[in-house]
Structures are given as structure tokens and as C-alpha cells.
Amino acid sequence: SLSDKLSSVFKKLRGKGKLTEQDIKEAMREVRMALLEADVNYKVAKDFIADVTQRAMGQEVMESLTPAQQVIKIVNEELTRLMGGDEAARIHIKSKPPTIIMMCGLQGAGKTTHCAKLAKRFLKEGHRPLLVACDIYRPAAVDQLCVVGAQAGAPVFKLDGAKPEEIARRAVMHAKDHGNDIVILDTAGRLHVDEELMAELGRIKQTVPVDETLLVIDAMAGQDAVNVAKSFGESTGLDGVILTKLDGDTRGGSALSVRAVTGKPIKFAGVGEKLDDLEVFHPARMASRILGMGDVLTLIEKAQDTADAKKAEETARRLMENKFDMNDMLDQLAQLKKMGGAGALVSMLPGLAGKVDMDEINESKAFVHIEAIIQSMTPAEREKPSIIDPKRKRRIAAGSGTKVEDVNRLLRQFEQMSKMMKQLKKNPKKFGRGGFGR
Ligand code: GDP
Ligand code: MG
Secondary structure: OHHHHHHHHHHHHHOOOOOOHHHHHHHHHHHHHHHHHOOOOHHHHHHHHHHHHHHHOOHHHHOOOOHHHHHHHHHHHHHHHHOOOOOOOOOOOOOOOOEEEEEEOOOOOOHHHHHHHHHHHHHHOOOOEEEEEOOOOOHHHHHHHHHHHHHHOOOEEOOOOOOHHHHHHHHHHHHHHHOOOEEEEEOOOOOOOOHHHHHHHHHHHHHOOOOEEEEEEEHHHOHHHHHHHHHHHHHOOOOEEEEEOOOOOOOOHHHHHHHHHHOOOEEEEEOOOOOOOEEEOOHHHHHHHHOOHHHHHHHHHHOOHHHHHHHHHHHHHHHHOOOOOHHHHHHHHHHHHHHOOOOHHHHHOHHHHOOOOHHHHHOHHHHHHHHHHHHOOOHHHHHOHHHOOHHHHHHHHHHHOOOHHHHHHHHHHHHHHHHHHHHHHHOHHHHOOOOOOO
């Protein structure tokens, strides 16, 4: 799926540490292919990649300590923007009733089903919706609306032998008489977009003051659905889109293209055949879903450099106060590992770089060892490693699957670090940008 493909692109990026322009270009080429395979409109994909690339090549990313995570963050933000930004698009309910909603779309897109889904939702919110059967060409269509209307608990207005615009006009009168504050018009569909259908929708709009024209499109139709949206938008004038059958669409392409192609927001998403299977469409949430939620989202959160900087500051403060202990060292190591290179502490205090044996710490195998060793210590030992006697050293080595000499080496490194902290405290000028000891 799109999520899987994007995840694998980002995994590759994360494995790299510092990124070159070539790395970013290559990753973006893969993202573009994944989008096209997901049936995203060609031009939408092209523009999207151009935007992301431009931002990703910027200084903030290239100079960041976590470039790959910055790239993922940018992709997430641009995906969100592509689908309409942070806010969910709502249906505006007029203070002077009734608010008239017209559902339109091709046959089988889910209009009738979604009339009832909306009605059920409005009922829950305390409204009194009226469903209106304007699809007069198939008797079964009226019956279907009556069935789903009854399931939703909403009344259905029908009128035999009248034209759709006349039914709409009478329904609005009925709503006013019966205190229905929302009128939902279920209209006819066709197999393809045609002028007759557009003309019919136009006549309804000329007869009653439609407040919301919602286009219902089937996500599984991919780019076809988006093209339908485009032609409806040009001839009828749309206020928004309901994207249905998102539960069956594994590619996700239509959700990504609709907004960019039509300029209209997706307001709701249909995620199943049942009447409760309706979701308000949140671009940001959809973007997270496409990015594969779980691990990627946490990475984005981790990418907040400010958080890392704060932690480093806290460590630095503790260093100054001579409170540096094994727990801080463990924190630092975690940071180092995450950044795949120079840690926040080292970059904040450049003088340290040459003094502590970072090469040794930097070897990823050593990382694992050190973490395991520290984790095998008791809290008291972590705070004050000088209390660790030979017997405890053997225990710790056994507990962490290392040798006593590994434990000794780590304790030496810690000793080295602490000593420097003391010097640092006594003579902070020595640690200027120019390096330690000059
Ligand atoms: P209409 O011709 O546009 O009125 O479409 P219908 O409302 O009759 O729906 C056509 C078919 O799609 C029906 O079998 C619905 O149950 C099904 N359907 C509608 N919405 C969804 C949805 O969000 N998910 C799934 N899986 N099926 C849906
Ligand atoms: Mg129908």
C-alpha cells in the first residue's frame, strides 16, 4: 500500500544520518512513484514533490541533527495541506431554517446511503432533518431512501409523478411546516457525467435555495472519481465532497487528489455500508494514516528539535551543577544513537568532542553494550558509580551480557566525563567555541 511504500522510503532515509541533495532527490523520486501507483493525479503528484523537495533542500533540514525525520515531518505537513489544511471543513447550518443540502454524483457512488448517514448524524446533534426523494427514474431508488431513512430515524418526503425540482420545492415547504431545520435532497445519478444530469441539478438549484451542494464520489474509482469531481465542479458548482468507500480503497489516491483538482474540500468520508460508518474528514489525520500512523508519527514527534535541545540543555545544567550521573550518560547515549553521530551535548560543548573517546562510544555495537551495562545497574549505582565494587561489576557484566573489562571501560569513560565537567565548572572559558584547552 501507499503507507508501506512511504514507510520503506523513510526507513532508508533514516538509516543514512546526514543527507545529501542526492539522497533527498532519490527519496522524492520514490515517493512520487508511490503516489502515482496509489492513483494520485499526475500533476498533483508532480507539484507535491516539487514543494516537498524545495523545503527538504532548505537549510533547516540539511543542517538539522535529524534530517530524515525533518523530511518526514515536511511530507506530513504537505500531505495535510494538499487535503485542505488543519481544519476539518464543516457544513454550515443556517440560523434561519431550513438549510438545504443537495447530494449529487454518479450512480452507485453512495448518495442515497450517505443521505441517511448524514441524517443520522444530524439527528444525534439535535437537528430535525428531512430526506427528500428526488431520484424519480427508478422506483427502487425511492424505496431504498425510505428504508435507510427509517433506519436512521428520519422522515422521507416523496411525491409520485412530479419532476425533481417540483419535489424539492414542495419538500422545502413541507419542512417549514413541520419544523425540519435541514433538508437533504437525494438526486438521481448517471453512469457517466452528462448534460442532462447537470441540467436537472441546475433546475433544482434554480427552484430552491440550495446551501450546500455535496458531491458524492467513490474513492475506489481513483482518478476517475477525481475527474468526475472536476466536471461536476465546473457545471454545478460544489461546496464540498463526500468521499465514500474509503474502507475499500487501499490506494488512497483520490483522497489526495480531490482537493487539489477541484479546489473543494472533502467534508466527510464514508468508511463502510452501515449508517454509522461516516467520519468527518480531517486532513491532518488522513495524512497520518497515509504515513502509516504508529511508528512514523512518533518519529515526527521526536523530530521536534526543540525537545531534543531542551533535554540537552537540562543535561548541560546538571553537568554544571556536578549532578551528572549514569542516567544522564544513558540519555546522552540515546540521543547520540538517535542522531547517528555527534550528540546534542557534544555539539553544545564543542570542547568535549576531542577529549572524550567518542569514537569508541560511536561504534553502534558499543552503544548496545553501554546501554545494557547502565541498565543493569541499580538506581543507586547509576547515581553514584563509585559505590560499584568488584562483586557488583561481575553481576553487572553478567546481567548485561558483557565482560567485566567492558564495565570497567565504561566506568573509566564516565570518570573521564565527570572530571571534565568539574573543569568546565571551574573554568568555563576554556570551553569556548575554539575548542578545549586553548
Ligand atoms: P447511489 O446510487 O449513489 O445512491 O449509491 P447507494 O447509496 O445506493 O450506494 C451504492 C452501494 O455502495 C451500496 O451497496 C452501498 O451499501 C455501498 N456503499 C455506500 N457507501 C459506502 C461506504 O462508505 N463503504 C462501503 N463499503 N460501501 C458503501
Ligand atoms: Mg441512490
